[in-house]
Amino acid sequence: MRHEFKKIEPKWQKKWAEQEIFKAVDGGEKPKFYGLVEFPYPSGAGMHVGHIKAYSSIEVVARKRRMEGYNVLFPIGFDAFGLPTENYAIKTSTHPRIITDKNIRKFSEQLKSVGFSFDWSRVIDTTDADYYKWTQWIFLKMFEHGLVFRDKTLVNYCPSCKVVLSNEDSQGGKCDICHSDVIQKSKDVWYLRITEYADKLLEGLEKVDYPANVKQQQVNWIGKSTGAFVNFSVEGIEDQLRIYTTRPDTLFGVTFMVIAPEHPLIDKYKDRIANYDALCAYRAECAKKTEFERTQLVKDKTGVCIDGLTAINPVNGKQIPIYIADYVMMGYGTGAIMAVPAHDQRDYDFAKKFGIDIIQVIQGGDISKEAYAGDGEMINSDFLNGYTNKKDSIHRMLEEIEKKGIGEAGVQYKMKDWAFNRQRYWGEPIPIVHCPVCGDVAVPYEELPLRLPDVEDFQPGEDGESPLARIESYVNCKCPKCGHDAKRETDTMPQWAGSSWYFLRYIDPHNDDELAAMDKLNYWMPVDWYNGGMEHVTRHMIYSRFWHRFLYDIGVVNTKEPYAKRSIQGLILGPDGDKMSKSKGNVVDPLDIVKEYGADALRTYVLFMGDYGAAAPWNDSSVKGCKRFLERVAGLTDLVTDGAVDPDMEVKFHKAIKKVSSDIEATKFNTAIACLMTLINDIYAAGKLSREDLVIFIKLLCPFAPHLCEEIWESIGGEGFLSLAKWPEYDEAKTVEAKLEIGVQVNGKLKTTIVIPNGCSKEDALATAKADAKIAALMEGKNVVKEIYVPNKIVNLVIK
C-alpha cells in the first residue's frame, strides 16, 4: 500500500467526527481517564508547532487509554479574553467578539486537520456569557467568603498597556504583554486573598505527581519563611516599630533599623522628624525607579537617617537609629527590618557606607571583610552566649520574646495577594456595585451573567480607566441591597480568571444551573494527567489550584487538588536554534508541514525530535525521516504472508509492545517511536510478516499516526475503528531471547563478545568466555585473580 496522506487524513478525520467516536460519556462501567492540555489563546497568528507538541503527548496517552478500555475525556476549548485581541480590536476598529469568533474558527479547523482526538461536543470559550457567568459566580463566592478585598496601594502598572499587573505578570519589572518597564502607581485595586491559601497550596503539593522541578518552583514562588515579629518601641511615640526577622536570635547584634521609604510611620510623625524634607526627597527619588532597578542587588546602598526617631532594642535597651532605604520593601514582612550588619550582607554594605557599628553575635567568618551568614557559637548575646545550634538559639530567643511580650513567632510568604482587576474591555466584568450607602455590594447571583456591554471604542482611558467607565447605561445602576443610585465596577478580570477553573466546565459544559454537577465531578475529577508549559507553573497552575481548593472548601468540587499528574513539554526552537519568533523569521507553521508531509508525520516528528521535556530545534529533514518511516509502514501490507511463527520475530514484537507501552507512560515518546522504527527495520530485513503481527504494529503506532493506521486496518479487513480496538498485550516470558550476546572484559576492558544461552550458569559463561580465542590469548601465562559474571550481562576476568 502507498501512503497517500492527502487522501486518507481528511477521510478519517471525517469518519471520526461523523461517528463521534471520541465523544466522552459521563459514567459507566469502564475506568475513567481525564487527560487535559492547556487550552489555546486563539491568536490571529493561528496555531504554532508548539501547540502540536504540547497536545500530542496527552493525545497519545488518551488514544492509548481508549484502546486499553478506558472511558476517556480529552477536551479542548479557547481561553479567549485578553489583551492581544483587544489591542488588535483597537488597531483595526473591529469588535473583539468578531475577531475572537474568527480566530476560534481558524484554530478549530487547524486542530482538526491534525487529527487530535478531542471531544468537540464539549468545546468551551471563556468569553461566552454562559461560561463567564460561572467565572463571575466563583468571584462572588470568594467575595462572600471574604477572599476579595479592595485596597489603595502601590501596584505594578504598565504605562504602555495602561493596565495594572499582578506580580506574576510583571516578573523582572517588565510587562508580560508588551515588555515595557513597569512602574509603581497608587491605584484602587481588587485583590484575591491567595495568601490565605499559601499553606494549603504547599500542603497540596505533597500528594500530587508533578515533576520535582515544578513542585520546587511552586514552593519557591510561595516562599514560606518562618521567623518572628518583634516590636521595637520608639522613643517619645506611642506606636511601636514592628519588624519581621528569620533570625530573632541575632537581636543583640542589631545596630540600626531600616524602614521602607513608603512606611506610614514617616508621615504619621512628620512633626517630630527634623529632616522630613530630606526623607520626602529620597522617597520621590525611589518612586522614580522602576521595580526592576529597585530590586537590583546593589552593593552601593542608599538611604537617609531619620532625625528625630530612635528605636530601643527590646532585649538590651540600647538606642538604635532608624533609616529609610529602598532596599527594604513595603510589600514584604512589615516593611521594616532590624539590621544586623555582622550577619547580613545588605545590612553590612549599608553599615559600611553610613559608618554604623557592626557587632558580631555569631562566631565565624571574617567580619572585617564581609557579613558572616554561616553557623557558629553565639557571642555578645547575654543569655544566648554559648549556643551553637541555630535552631536552639532561635527557640531560646522566641521564649524570651514571648515572655517579655515584645513579639511572637510568625511566618511570611513571598507570594502576594493577587491583584485582580484590569482597566480593560475584553475581560469578565467584575460583578460588584459601588453604593454610596452600602459600600461594595455583590451583584445578586440570579443576575449573572453580568454581560459585557457592546462598545464602539475600546481605547483605555488616559488615567487608566476601563472603556466600560464611559458607558453610562452600564455604569449607572441601583444598589441591589438598598435601591439607592449606585455605580458599577467598570474594571474587568485578568486573563487568568477564565483559565482558573475551565477543566471543571468540560465535565458539564452546558449546565445552566451549576458550574458542574456533583455526580459528574465525582465521576471525572481529578484531572488524571495535565500537560503544559513551564511558563504556567507559577501563574496559571497556582491560580487554578487556589480556585479549586477554595471551591473544595465551599463544597462545590470533590477533590482538594485539581491535577493528579503534570508533565511539561520543552520548547520547539527555530531551525537556527533560537526561540521561534516572528521578528527572527524562524517560525514554522504546522499547517505547512501538514500539507507537505501530512498530519501523521507532523505528529510523529514532534514527539520523535528529542526528549519531550527538553527544548529542541526544528529540523525539516528530520520530518522527512518520519514521513519515510510512515511510507515504510504503509508498505508493510505488501509483506504480509501466511506461515509459521518466526520465534526471533515473536520476541521482537513482545519486547516492542512492552517498550512502547511503558515509554508512553513515561513521556518517552522519542524512544517509543525509535523502537517501532527498529522493529520495522527488522521486519524489512526478514522480508515478511504475519497479518497478526501487522495488526500489533499498527495498534502500537496508532496513537502517533492514527490516520495511516486506520487506513491499513481497513485495507486488511479490520472491523470498526482501529482507534477503539484493543491495545496489544505482551507475554513477559516471550520478551527474552533464547540466546544472548554479552560482553567479555579482561581487567575491566571490553575485549570481545560471546553468545550464551539465556540464564546460563556462571561456570558455563566463564567456560565459554575462556574458550574464546582472543580471551585465551590474553590469558596466556597469566593468573586469574577474580572472575565476575553478571547473569545475562557481562563476564569480567581479572588477570595478573
Add this chain to the structure above:
RNA sequence: GCCACUGUGGCGGAAUUGGCAGACGCACUUGACUCAAAAUCAAGCGGGUAACACCGUGCCGGUUCGAGUCCGGCCAGUGGCACCA
C-alpha cells in the same frame, strides 16, 4: 546571590539506572537502478590504524573487577527566583 537542571559523534538524541557508549533519525560517503536527476534499495559512517593495538561521554581527582551513570572539587550553559529581612 539563591533554587533546580543540563553537558555524549557533523546534528537531534539513545544507553534496561554501575555492566558491549553512540540505539533510532538526520546529514554525509560509496554502490545499484536511471539517458539524467529525484525517489527508492544496498553498504559504510566517533577518533585512530593498512589491519590490529589504542584513545574517546565538559575538566581534575576518587570509589569499584568495571563509571556517561556514584562521590569530591572545578568549568561552561539553560530555566526560575531575586536587596524576601
